[in-house]
Each structure stands twice: as structure tokens, then as C-alpha cells.
Amino acid sequence: NAGVTQTPKFQVLKTGQSMTLQCAQDMNHEYMSWYRQDPGMGLRLIHYSVGAGITDQGEVPNGYNVSRSTTEDFPLRLLSAAPSQTSVYFCASYGQDNYGYTFGSGTRLTVV
Amino acid sequence: AQTVTQSQPEMSVQEAETVTLSCTYDTSESDYYLFWYKQPPSRQMILVIRQEAYKQQNATENRFSVNFQKAAKSFSLKISDSQLGDAAMYFCAYRSRGTYKYIFGTGTRLKVLA
Numbered sequence: 001n002a003g004v005t006q007t008p009k010f011q012v013l014k015t016g017q018s019m020t021l022q023c024a025q026d027m028n029h030e031y032m033s034w035y036r037q038d039p040g041m042g043l044r045l046i047h048y049s050v051g052a053g054i055t056d057q058g059e060v061p062n063g064y065n066v067s068r069s070t071t072e073d074f075p076l077r078l079l080s081a082a083p084s085q086t087s088v089y090f091c092a093s094y095g096q097d098n099y100g101y102t103f104g105s106g107t108r109l110t111v112v
Numbered sequence: 113a114q115t116v117t118q119s120q121p122e123m124s125v126q127e128a129e130t131v132t133l134s135c136t137y138d139t140s141e142s143d144y145y146l147f148w149y150k151q152p153p154s155r156q157m158i159l160v161i162r163q164e165a166y167k168q169q170n171a172t173e174n175r176f177s178v179n180f181q182k183a184a185k186s187f188s189l190k191i192s193d194s195q196l197g198d199a200a201m202y203f204c205a206y207r208s209r210g211t212y213k214y215i216f217g218t219g220t221r222l223k224v225l226a
Contacts, residue, residue, distance in 0.1 A: 031212040040121075042203060042216040050212065058213070090157065094212050100147055101214065103157035 006104030023091030032074040036087040118217035135204030143209040152200040
């Protein structure tokens with residue numbers, strides 16, 4: 001099925017570990033983004049990309065890196081995990097033909 | 113900078129009744145979009161309804177409708193004939209035309225009572 005695929009769905013990390021959250025979309029959408037969702041704070045933009053090779057910072061970029069080597073993939077890297085990065089992470093994409101964001105199913109990340 | 117405010121952290125409604133969720137926003141722009149997203153316990157974010165600021169007519173999708181008051185910068189969601197499956201977190205979101213960045217409110221948790 002067409003859409004946004006996020007992996008993994010759940011992850012537990014130890015403080016200081018690094019990992020990559022994967023995101024792929026098959027709708028040929030130009031725009032992709034990563035949000036984190038925390039209780040009482042809604043969704044906050046971490047990084048976004050308007051096309052392959054182009055990325056930029058959102059509201060809360062510290063501690064995260066992204067790259068966009070292809071239109072389809074937009075991985076999010078945690079460089080050195082901290083407990084403050086415990087959150088639910090959503091990848092989303094948007095194209096010219098889209099009515100609104102298409103979201104992935106989310107990744108629940110716990111840093112201990 | 114634009115902001116989106118949802119002042120009701122939690123709401124309850126009886127099954128088959130009507131409930132209205134509030135959202136206000138602040139922007140200096142005149143051309144933008146507003147959205148309501150539903151997040152059930154499955155965590156999936158589902159687009160419920162969208163409103164374009166230049167359209168005066170309020171958007172409607174089946175049992176879901178909005179009351180868009182541009183001058184008051186208000187964008188409320190009305191759910192008619194509430195069903196148990198409507199229980200979820202609801203997020204209001206704003207996007208300026210010409211950008212793809214969304215600004216989300218903090219959400220309202222809706223409980224539907226049988």
C-alpha cells in the first residue's frame with residue numbers, strides 16, 4: 001500500500017547510544033519531515049526536507065541529524081541518545097497532489 | 113511567528129451527542145490552511161478535515177464540520193452523532209500557503225461515553 005513507512009515501531013536505547021529511525025515514502029512526495037510528540041506539547045518539527053539533497057532545521061533540531069539522498073528516504077539519526085529524547089517520533093510527507101500530510105505510524109523511543 | 117492554541121486538554125461527550133472542540137491561532141498572514149487531525153490509541157495520525165482560509169464556506173466531512181471565523185482566528189471542530197470510534201486525541205494545525213511546515217496545537221483528548 002502506498003504511504004509512509006517508519007521503522008522500528010518501538011525502540012529502547014541506553015544513554016549515549018546512537019541509532020537511525022528509518023522513513024520511506026512511495027508517493028513521490030517532495031516534502032518530508034520529522035516531528036516528535038510529547039505529552040502536552042503537541043507535535044514539534046525536528047528537521048524537514050523540500051527535496052533530495054536539501055534539508056533544514058525545524059523547531060527542535062539539537063541532537064538529531066538527517067539526510068535526503070533520494071526522494072523516497074529520509075532517515076533521522078540520533079547521535080548520542082539522551083533521556084530527553086524519549087518521545088514518539090513521526091515521519092510525514094507532503095506532495096503537490098496531496099490534501100495534507102501523510103504520516104507514518106510513529107516510533108516510540110525510550111532512552112534509559 | 114504563528115501559534116496554535118487548543119485550550120481544552122480533555123473533553124467528554126455522550127454517544128450520539130454533539131461536541132465542539134476549540135482551536136484558536138495567531139498569524140499575520142492572510143492565505144493559509146487549517147487542519148484537524150485525529151490520533152486514536154493506535155497512534156496513527158489521520159486527517160479529519162481541512163479548511164482553506166480564502167474560502168468562506170465552512171468545510172464538512174460527513175459527521176465532522178468546522179466553524180471557521182477568520183477575523184476571530186478561530187477554527188472549531190464539531191462532531192455530530194458521536195460514536196465510540198471518535199474517542200481519540202484531536203490536533204488542530206496551521207500551514208501557511210507556500211510553505212510545507214505545519215504548526216500543531218497541543219491537542220484535545222476526546223472521550224466518548226456509552
